[in-house]
Every structure is written in structure tokens, then in C-alpha cells.
Amino acid sequence: QTAQDAVGHRASGQQGPAAFAAAAAESPGDGLIPGSFSGNVALTSDYLVRGVSQSNNGPAIQGGLDWDTGAGLHFGVWGSSINFKDGGEATTEIDWSGGYAGSLGDLLNYDIGAVYYWYPGAPGALSYDFWEVYGKASHDFGRFTLNAGVNYSPDIFGGTGPSTYFRGGVTVPITDKLSVSGEAGHSFLAQSNPTPAVFPDYWDWNAGARLSVNGWFTVDARYYDTNIAGNCPAPGGKRWCGSKAVVAVSRTF
Secondary structure, three states: OOHHHHHOOOOOOOOOOOHHHHOOOOEEOOOOOOOEEEEEEEEEOOOEEOOEEOOOOOOEEEEEEEEEOOOOEEEEEEEEEOOOOOOOOOOEEEEEEEEEEEEOOOOOEEEEEEEEEEOOOOOHHHOOOEEEEEEEEEEEOOOOEEEEEEEEEOOOHHHOOOEEEEEEEEEEEOOOOEEEEEEEEEEEOOOOOOOOOOOOOEEEEEEEEEEEEOOOEEEEEEEEEEOOHHHOOOOOOHHHHOOEEEEEEEEEO
């Protein structure tokens, strides 16, 4: 569990192209602090959140640090470079997360928590900063794993009002180093009369493959798309919301 994965759109998801870094290798603490720590770094050809580019269709560098207390509670911080074409008011996104993860026997694994999205340097009047609560669950059927999740914010990015995001996906292992996966999500943005500058309710989806290379780094190649490419209200228009292929390379420690 990483801060990025916890988001569902970044994580995780997003989740976003760096969400695969969630499988971080844990290292034991030094005895003074209970639990274990893990970290991740990634370079991606584009940083997407729920199908929409956050880096002006350009590359982004990302990284995070997570603490698993060993008692279900976990905390993390994750960051990414961004480019909103807003005159440079925000160049970095930093996500702070905390939650509780557990399992119901062999039935499912679950995780509930909250994430605060911080955009240092952006004026408060832009209302970039916001927080979400999330819940997610997964079940391993052996030959494949199903997952589902929901995120809710009382006032999403830009101060445009409440947002609820539902998502579901499947992961199929091909070998111990290669897997394929796909996910679809729907954003309910509580906009009764969307304007050209405000996102309407929309769908996003992605599909791709993930390969672990000699246990040293991971490559994720993925196709993304939405159903609002033709009327995307983001500054980059169709380029930000349209179909695209994204390749990301990550290293965990």
C-alpha cells in the first residue's frame, strides 16, 4: 500500500501510471519505530489521473515513502511533478495518506483511509488542494484477482464541488514476472449544469501489462482513454483527455 495506490486515481489509481509502484519491497525498521518502511521512485511518459493528463502530456518523475505499522495502520507520502499550463503556479503534487488495511479471512483484502492532495505554490484562490476518503477491496481467485474501490471528496480539485469515483478492475498473472490488467472507473462530479470549464460526469478506462525485470525494476505499458475526449474542459483539451499510450519505469526499495 502506497500513498499513490491509496488514491485510486493516482493509485492509484491512482489508478495513474505510477500506481504499479505500490508493490514496494518492505524493509524492517530499526527497532525504535514499529513496523516497516518501503519506498518507490518512477519515471513515466505521462502522469494521468482518472484518464486525464496532469503533466501536459509530458513526462513526470515520481516517488513515495510508506510506513506500515504492522498493526493494520499505514501512512505514506507520494509526490509527482506536474504541469497544468497554469503559468507555473503549481509544479508539484504531494499526497499525504493514512489508512487501515486488513482481510476477512480468505474472502477479501480491504483498505480504508484518507488522502490529502497538496499543490505547493498554488494560490489558495485556485482551490487546488483537497482531500478524499477511500475504500477498496480485492479478492484473489488464483488465476486472476478482482478489485473494486470508491473515493469521495466533499470538494474536489478546483473547488468545483463534491466528487464520487467508482472503479473496478482485474489483474491476470501470466508468469511470476509478467501480468496483464485492466480497469474502468466513473466520476460523479455533482455538476447539474456543467460549463465548458468544468468536468461533467465521465468514464475512464485503461489496460496494459506489467513486467518485472530481474527483480531490479518494473516496466508498465498501458493504454488510457475517456469518453470526454471530444469536449474535454482541461487546458490541454482533447490531448489531455484522449486516448494515449503510457510507459512507466519504477524501482522499489
